[in-house]
Amino acid sequence: DGGITQSPKYLFRKEGQNVTLSCEQNLNHDAMYWYRQDPGQGLRLIYYSQIVNDFQKGDIAEGYSVSREKKESFPLTVTSAQKNPTAFYLCASSMVLARETQYFGPGTRLLVL
Amino acid sequence: GQQVMQIPQYQHVQEGEDFTTYCNSSTTLSNIQWYKQRPGGHPVFLIQLVKSGEVKKQKRLTFQFGEAKKNSSLHITATQTTDVGTYFCAVSGGSYIPTFGRGTSLIVHP
Numbered sequence: 001d002g003g004i005t006q007s008p009k010y011l012f013r014k015e016g017q018n019v020t021l022s023c024e025q026n027l028n029h030d031a032m033y034w035y036r037q038d039p040g041q042g043l044r045l046i047y048y049s050q051i052v053n054d055f056q057k058g059d060i061a062e063g064y065s066v067s068r069e070k071k072e073s074f075p076l077t078v079t080s081a082q083k084n085p086t087a088f089y090l091c092a093s094s095m096v097l098a099r100e101t102q103y104f105g106p107g108t109r110l111l112v113l
Numbered sequence: 114g115q116q117v118m119q120i121p122q123y124q125h126v127q128e129g130e131d132f133t134t135y136c137n138s139s140t141t142l143s144n145i146q147w148y149k150q151r152p153g154g155h156p157v158f159l160i161q162l163v164k165s166g167e168v169k170k171q172k173r174l175t176f177q178f179g180e181a182k183k184n185s186s187l188h189i190t191a192t193q194t195t196d197v198g199t200y201f202c203a204v205s206g207g208s209y210i211p212t213f214g215r216g217t218s219l220i221v222h223p
Contacts (some may be wrong), residue, residue: 040122040202042215060208082171087172090155101146102203102211104155 003027006105012074013078013085013112021108022078023091029103031096036060037088037107046089049074050096055095078110086112116140117204119214131190134217136174136202139190146203147176150216156201159187193223 002050003026013019031050035043045058049068063082068074074093078085088109092102118137126132136145139168145162148156160169162178162185175188189196199216 035213040215041121043203043213045211045213048210059212092156101158101161102148102156103158107155 004091004103004105005106006089007106009106011108011110013110013113016080018077018079019110021078021089021091021110023074023076023105025072025074025093025103025105027093027103028071029093029095030070030071031094033092033094033102034058034064034074034076035090035092037090043090046076059067085110089113116160116174117202117212117214119202119217121217122215123218123220124178124222125220125222126192128194130198132192132219133186134200134202134219135184135186136204136214138204141182142204144205146211147185148201148203148213149198150201151198154198159200189219192219194221194223197221200202 007022021061033048034046035045036046044060046064047055047058047061047066049055052068052071055066063079065077088107090107091105093101094100120135146161147159149159150156160176163184165181167178173190177186199218201216202214203211205211
């Protein structure tokens with residue numbers, strides 16, 4: 001079954017803690033993206049990657065970091081520098097950057113305790 | 114990234130009424146995509162428009178791309194309760210970096 005998976009579904013973070021959100025795809029897509037969704041805000045781009053070992057900042061990259069060591073994996077770390085991390089995080093992938101359909105994972109809801 | 118305005122933010126309709134959401138950009142777009150997100154779910158691709166003046170239909174949904182490639186609309190005829198959700202447009206300009214509109218939340222009253 002081809003698709004994109006994210007884990008965990010819910011994640012709780014304590015103040016000052018870094019947490020990593022997992023994103024895996026078996027669609028053989030080159031491009032991958034991370035979005036943050038807040039109520040009434042739509043989807044805002046955090047980071048994107050066109051190919052392995054390359055990634056670029058999106059509109060709201062501060063307080064986040066990513067890696068792209070494998071084509072199928074694009075983990076997102078929410079660092080302690082991100083002061084308002086509570087949100088719904090969505091990972092997506094596409095064949096090439098923005099020109100093709102983006103397929104989304106089920107998302108991870110991050111809550112700060 | 115590209116700037117895009119999507120209106121309205123919310124729309125309440127009675128089941129059977131029509132619904133339209135609009136996306137507007139101040140610059141020319143390379144393409145526009147439309148997605149639907151059900152409550153508690155993730156966005157799902159509906160369609161992509163590329164050509165100036167393009168019109169595409171999917172059953173009760175009609176998608177249009179403006180002649181100047183700066184605006185687009187999604188129209189649903191005779192809404193049903195299954196149409197409930199938030200509809201997003203996603204645009205990209207010359208850089209191909211995607212930008213999503215804020216979405217229009219459709220609420221259908223039976």
